[in-house]
Amino acid sequence: MIRLFRVYVPVGTITLLVTETILLLTAFCVATYAVLTFDPSIFLLYDGGLLRISLVVVSILIGLYFHDLYTDLFVKSKSILLQQLTLIIGTAFLLQGFISYLDADLRVPIRVMIVGTFLSVLGIFCWRVFFCTYILQVVNRDTLLLLGASPLLRDITEYIRKHPESGQAVAGYIDDSTETQTEVPGCKLLGPLSTLEDIVAAVRPSRIVVGMSERRSRMPVNRLLELRFTGHMIEEAPTAYERICGRVCLKELRPSQLIYSGDMGPRRSNVLYQSLMNRATAAIGIVVSFPLILLTAIAVRLSSPGPILYRQVRVGLNGALFTIYKFRSMRVDAEAGTGAIWATKDDPRVTRVGRIIRKIRFDELPQLFNVLFGDMSLVGPRPERPEFVREFSENIPYYRQRHCVRPGITGWAQINYKYGDTLEDTICKLEYDLYYIKNMGLSLDSYIIFHTIKAMLLSRGSQ
Numbered sequence: 001m002i003r004l005f006r007v008y009v010p011v012g013t014i015t016l017l018v019t020e021t022i023l024l025l026t027a028f029c030v031a032t033y034a035v036l037t038f039d040p041s042i043f044l045l046y047d048g049g050l051l052r053i054s055l056v057v058v059s060i061l062i063g064l065y066f067h068d069l070y071t072d073l074f075v076k077s078k079s080i081l082l083q084q085l086t087l088i089i090g091t092a093f094l095l096q097g098f099i100s101y102l103d104a105d106l107r108v109p110i111r112v113m114i115v116g117t118f119l120s121v122l123g124i125f126c127w128r129v130f131f132c133t134y135i136l137q138v139v140n141r142d143t144l145l146l147l148g149a150s151p152l153l154r155d156i157t158e159y160i161r162k163h164p165e166s167g168q169a170v171a172g173y174i175d176d177s178t179e180t181q182t183e184v185p186g187c188k189l190l191g192p193l194s195t196l197e198d199i200v201a202a203v204r205p206s207r208i209v210v211g212m213s214e215r216r217s218r219m220p221v222n223r224l225l226e227l228r229f230t231g232h233m234i235e236e237a238p239t240a241y242e243r244i245c246g247r248v249c250l251k252e253l254r255p256s257q258l259i260y261s262g263d264m265g266p267r268r269s270n271v272l273y274q275s276l277m278n279r280a281t282a283a284i285g286i287v288v289s290f291p292l293i294l295l296t297a298i299a300v301r302l303s304s305p306g307p308i309l310y311r312q313v314r315v316g317l318n319g320a321l322f323t324i325y326k327f328r329s330m331r332v333d334a335e336a337g338t339g340a341i342w343a344t345k346d347d348p349r350v351t352r353v354g355r356i357i358r359k360i361r362f363d364e365l366p367q368l369f370n371v372l373f374g375d376m377s378l379v380g381p382r383p384e385r386p387e388f389v390r391e392f393s394e395n396i397p398y399y400r401q402r403h404c405v406r407p408g409i410t411g412w413a414q415i416n417y418k419y420g421d422t423l424e425d426t427i428c429k430l431e432y433d434l435y436y437i438k439n440m441g442l443s444l445d446s447y448i449i450f451h452t453i454k455a456m457l458l459s460r461g462s463q
Helices: 011-035 040-045 049-066 078-102 112-139 150-163 193-203 223-231 237-245 255-259 267-286 290-303 352-360 367-373 386-395 399-402 411-414 423-439 442-457
Strands: 003-006 008-009 142-147 170-172 189-191 207-210 235-236 309-315 321-327 377-379 407-411
Touching: 011 112, 011 150, 011 290, 011 386, 049 112, 049 442, 078 112, 112 407, 142 150, 142 193, 142 290, 142 442, 150 170, 150 237, 170 193, 170 411, 189 193, 189 423, 193 223, 207 237, 223 235, 235 237, 235 352, 267 290, 267 367, 267 377, 267 399, 267 442, 290 321, 309 386, 321 367, 367 407, 377 442, 386 423, 399 423, 407 442, 411 442
Parallel strands: 142 170, 142 207, 170 189, 207 235, 377 407
Antiparallel strands: 003 008, 309 321
16 A cells, blocks of 8 residues: 555555556547547647647546546446446546637547547456456555454454455464454464464565554564564554554554654644635635525525524534534424434435535535634534533543544545444544544645545535
């Protein structure tokens, strides 16, 4: 895995993105030489041809991303893949039509577009099938050798089994115990600790992940030290969990790991820069989205009796309370008989207009004013109600620590996890929040915003 934007990305994803970019550029350049009657070099080098082709290539790559073709790298159905590619190419043609209205000089000639897209579909389809059958087995495998059989190692193994696109593979585990309750499900026991060196030589793992339940007097420190000095990568299970799963594990998190961590906690320079960028972006966002804000306000007013804006007290930076603004999507008496409760799927309290604006996230547009006032950030942990915060703080360790940064309209937990309505969901989202706090920065914020735009356009994650 390669770390980009403070996020670990599988090597297979990067390889596929680079090779398909080259393939698309080649397809359109070949189409240029095959179709144009005059010297194609003049079109490419002096008539802006490379820029025009680059715009088409970028639109196709974005289409591949929006169809999750850089998330799920495996071709499960060739017919579905062909349908997706056809739809992506159709969208590229529509964008070309839109570009021609803006500036005809940026449009790719129709004959080049037809031949280039045909070659692109054919090339990507064949390359994807070949890539997932052969290449992916080579470039997308980070082989792990597990030392021990702790519950955390079981979680890592289960995550890898459910997410083959992560580019990880477990060769097996080494442990002295043969009891059933200490086994790692779905993972082969390779031998006892005494055979560590022999197993490492036979397996040749990319990393050795140490997760022994009882370390005292059992940890082969000297032998691990020798392996480390011979070039083998060795990491603790919590570190591997964070790298692979993208969240901090609470099960085995010790206070010392947070206290002595060089990365944990927001840096003052990052907070200051984020605050300035947030307010500037919020001001621009309010101006640009004002027509949408006005139309949404009219729709809410006409849909049901009650105020246009929904005001609610939330917990912000350092536990301070603030009022959050949203477009009202529920009936006025939604919590009259129940008190504070989580929203649920197909919530009967939601109005017809409210259901629509929730799907496209327009109900959260007024939160740009919260960002402008300094109560929130564009990116950060989700702001919760005081009633829930008191309950979570009593039952979940390290929950209060998520308030060391401003809450956000979107966040790492929001793009990686569903809308949670249970205590287990809250714990999982806290793990994502702690990962964000530990790695927060402009690059990670940009990554989250980019994925949030995708979720908004595809109406994902709304409740």
